[in-house]
Amino acid sequence: MEKTIDWIEKDFGKLDILVNNAGIAIRGHVLDTNESDWDKVNDINSKGYFLGTKFAGKLMQKNNFGSIINIASIYAIVGGTLSFGYAASKGAVRLMSKAAAIQLAPYKIRVNTICPGFAATPINKHYRLTPNAPEVVSIRESIPLKGFIPADQIAWGVVYLASDESEWVTGTDLLIDAGWIAQ
Amino acid sequence: MTNRLEGKVALITGSGGALFDSEFGLGFGGSSAFRFCQEGATVIVSDINDDTGQQFTEELREKGFNAHYKHLDTTNETEWKKTIDWIEKDFGKLDILVNNAGIAGRNDLFETTEPDWDKVNDINSKGCFLGTKLGGILMRKNNFGSIINIASMFGIIGSKASLPYHASKGAVISMSKAAAIQLAPYKIRVNSVCPGFAATPLNPFFRTESESSIVVGRKEETPLKGFVPADQIAWGIVYLASDESEWVTGTELVIDGGYTAQ
Numbered sequence A: 001m002e003k004t005i006d007w008i009e010k011d012f013g014k015l016d017i018l019v020n021n022a023g024i025a026i027r028g029h030v031l032d033t034n035e036s037d038w039d040k041v042n043d044i045n046s047k048g049y050f051l052g053t054k055f056a057g058k059l060m061q062k063n064n065f066g067s068i069i070n071i072a073s074i075y076a077i078v079g080g081t082l083s084f085g086y087a088a089s090k091g092a093v094r095l096m097s098k099a100a101a102i103q104l105a106p107y108k109i110r111v112n113t114i115c116p117g118f119a120a121t122p123i124n125k126h127y128r129l130t131p132n133a134p135e136v137v138s139i140r141e142s143i144p145l146k147g148f149i150p151a152d153q154i155a156w157g158v159v160y161l162a163s164d165e166s167e168w169v170t171g172t173d174l175l176i177d178a179g180w181i182a183q
Numbered sequence B: 001m002t003n004r005l006e007g008k009v010a011l012i013t014g015s016g017g018a019l020f021d022s023e024f025g026l027g028f029g030g031s032s033a034f035r036f037c038q039e040g041a042t043v044i045v046s047d048i049n050d051d052t053g054q055q056f057t058e059e060l061r062e063k064g065f066n067a068h069y070k071h072l073d074t075t076n077e078t079e080w081k082k083t084i085d086w087i088e089k090d091f092g093k094l095d096i097l098v099n100n101a102g103i104a105g106r107n108d109l110f111e112t113t114e115p116d117w118d119k120v121n122d123i124n125s126k127g128c129f130l131g132t133k134l135g136g137i138l139m140r141k142n143n144f145g146s147i148i149n150i151a152s153m154f155g156i157i158g159s160k161a162s163l164p165y166h167a168s169k170g171a172v173i174s175m176s177k178a179a180a181i182q183l184a185p186y187k188i189r190v191n192s193v194c195p196g197f198a199a200t201p202l203n204p205f206f207r208t209e210s211e212s213s214i215v216v217g218r219k220e221e222t223p224l225k226g227f228v229p230a231d232q233i234a235w236g237i238v239y240l241a242s243d244e245s246e247w248v249t250g251t252e253l254v255i256d257g258g259y260t261a262q
C-alpha cells in the first residue's frame, strides 16, 4: 500500500479519490467458522481498508482534499444465516468509515461507504450460473425490486460520492440494495 | 454530466418560496428545480407562496428552461388531486416527485401546544403521505417513478430542537421505507434525503445572527465546519431522481457534513 501511494505521489502528484473495493466473500455459520477463515476475510475486507484509508489519507492530507469510498455491504447492517466472518469484516468497514470521516474532516477528506445489496458480480457467480436454483430464486424473490443489482448501479453511486456533488456528504452509508434492508 | 433527467416530468413541492437573488438564498426545493431544469427535466414548481413561486418559475423560463408553476398546499388532498389530474392532462405522466414542503417548529417542549404539533405534522408528515399516495397513483399507470421525500438528520437523531419536528421527520423516513416496499411492484422507488444544518429561508437566523453562540455552535458541531449548501441537497436529489439510482429504494441519503456520524 505504502509503495503504491508513493508511486502515485511521484507520478501523479496527488490522490483525490480512493475506492477501497477489494474484498472476498467467505460463507459459513459462526459455529463452522475457523480462525483461519476469520483471519483471511478480516485481513482483506477490513484491514485492507484500514491501510488504504491511512496511506491514501496521508497523501490527501497534503492537499487538504479527498474522497474515500469504502465498499461495505448490507451485511454491515443486518445479520444473515450465510456468513459470519464476512459480516464482521463489513461491520468493521462501516464503523471505521465513520471514525475516519470524523478524524479526516479537518483536512476536508470525506469518507463514506456504499452498502450494495445482492449483485450478480463475479464474487457471486452462482447467481448467473444457476439462476433457477432454489437458493438463488429465494434471494431474488426477497428483494423488493425483484432482481440482482447491476454492478453499474454501484459504479454510479461511487461516482456520486467521488464527485463534488457530494462535497458535504461524509460519514454516511449509501445503500444500493433495491429496498432489501427497508423491509 | 448533463441531461441526466432528459424527458422526465418532475413535481417539486415547496419549491417556490424564494428567488435566485433572495436574501436567504434558494431553499432545497428551488435549488433542485434549477438543477433538474439544467439536467433536462420538465419541472413543475409548486408552493403556497404563489407570488414568489410564479416569479421564480418565470426566472427559470427566462433561462430557457421548461418550468411551470402550480399552486399546491400539500396538506390538502383535494388540491393534490387537482394538481395530479392537471399533470396527467398536460404532461401525460409524472416521473419524479420531490416532497420538500416543510416548516420548522418551536423549540421548548413545555411550551409546545397541540396546534403546534398538528401544524408541523400536517405539513411535514401528512403532506408527504398525500403526495406519495396521489403521485404514486399516477406513476403506477406508467410502472415507473422516483419519489424523494425530504426528511432531516433530525429524523434520525434527537436534539434540543422542536419535538414535533423530530417526530414529523422520523415519520417521513419510515413512511418512505414502507412506501418503497408497497410501490416496488410498480417500479416506483421511494427514498428520503436527510439534510444537516443548512442556511436556507427556513433558518434565516443562521445568516442574520451568524455570530450568536447557537449559530456558531451548529457550525462547529458539524465535522466539515459550516452549513450545508442547498445546492448539495439538490445534487443528492438529482442522483436519486435519475436512472443512476434505479436500484436504490427504501433508504435515506444523509447529507449532513458528518454530523450524525459522531
Ligand SMILES: NC(=O)c1ccc[n+]([C@@H]2O[C@H](COP(=O)([O-])OP(=O)(O)OC[C@H]3O[C@@H](n4cnc5c(N)ncnc54)[C@H](O)[C@@H]3O)[C@@H](O)[C@H]2O)c1
Pocket (backbone or CB within 6 Å): B013, B014, B015, B016, B017, B018, B026, B027, B028, B029, B046, B047, B048, B049, B072, B073, B074, B075, B100, B101, B102, B103, B104, B123, B124, B127, B150, B151, B152, B153, B194, B195, B196, B197, B198, B199, B200, B201, B202, B203
Ligand atoms: N434548512 C435546513 O437546515 C433543513 C434541514 C433538514 C431538513 N430540512 C427540510 O427541508 C425542506 C425544505 O426546507 P428549506 O430549508 O429549503 O426551507 P424553505 O422554507 O426554503 O422551503 C420550504 C418551502 O415550503 C413551502 N411550504 C410551507 N408550507 C407549505 C404547504 N402547506 N404547502 C406547500 N408548500 C409549503 C414554503 O413556502 C417554502 O417555500 C423542509 O421539509 C425542511 O424541513 C431543512
